[in-house]
Amino acid sequence: MSPESIQQQHMSYLGDFLKLQQAEAIYRRSGVRSQEVEQHLHALKCNLLENLHASHEQAVQPVLEALADEQLEILQNKQHMIEFMAFFGHQFCRTKPFRDVVIRSLVRRNAMEIGVADAVTHAWWFMSYMFGMSFGHSLYLSRHEDKHALLINDTSVPFITSDHPIVNVHPCVSETTFIAPEHADLYYPISPRIAYIICNSGRFISGRNTIDEATVVELNTKLASQAMVHIVGNSESAILPFQSLIGRRAQKAQKQREGKGFN
Structure with a gap:
């Protein structure tokens, strides 16, 4: 239900993770084992999402420093406001309390609902990122209201x-x-x-x-x-x-x- 531009952005980010999974699957099927490859795969799986969050945190650091110094005017810059709202959305959606509330709210009355709830739980690591981006985008669009x-x-x-x-x-x-x-x-x-x-x-x-x-x-x-x-x-x-x-x-x-x- 997100705007098409945000859906495309979500799918672009998801594509990076799917490529990594596909590359690992090809490597496993090859029968070849390399300690160096194993270490690179482990590092990528650990760091790919964290690197995305780190990029948001790095981009917003000058904004946070300015706001802490009461320089609200920094948000008159459109790019600064975009970066701050994206960060704001993630700060709300990537936490364990938010995750637990959402997962607890999922109904499990039949096999289909149980399957959906389990899928959301297992994929939460990426869905939380999607929620954060969508939430930040919504906050940016409503900034004048x-x-x-x-x-x-x-x-x-x-x-x-x-x-x-x-x-x-x-x-x-x-x-x-x-x-x-x-x-x-x-x-x-x-x-x-x-x-x-x-x-x-x-x-x-x-x-x-x-x-x-x-x-x-x-x-x-x-x-x-x-x-x-x-x-x-x-x-x-x-x-x-x-x-x-x-x-x-x-x-x-x-x-x-x-x-x-x-x-």
Whole structure:
């Protein structure tokens, strides 16, 4: 259901992986064994996808550094905005919490649905990349309708981050039920002082927003509750108040599913 240009891009990237698989299959059938070839195949299988993500991270580094320095104007450059939105999409879609939520939501009522769910699970390593690119593309296209803002935190409570660094902090997000939220306020802390948010609600205005301590605590709480294992701060005192919240949303959702008798 993605635009044709994005579908073509997905298939182009997938083609690189299929060529590697085909080359390995030819090598296995040949009966020849070479330690050097084995090492190259192993390195390619380990690094091909990681190299793609590394290229996105390298391209967006100047943007992140500028945003951390409150230079929001850098995103007026179209290429910088494209690179940032692609990175933003991957930061949301490549995490284990996102993967687990999606896979848990797949129904397994009959043989066909079980087959599809198993295929999604086995192919997640590439599907997550597709989701990230599609999500980033959508965010780029809607950039004039959504509000893009810097949140500036000059309080005594620093921003924290986590193993799921972008979360939807809109109040409509359910803590117990996996349903599509009506609104998205996508919050991404960049440094202990600066965060970026993409809103389709009216909570923040486009541009720079200086926020108070209560808002910082609220955002840290929501980020920690959607983390899976780790939260990260610039000091022990920054993370201790939120440590007990790690994974709270997933735990509540699990209890809700068990209460309703879901498999």
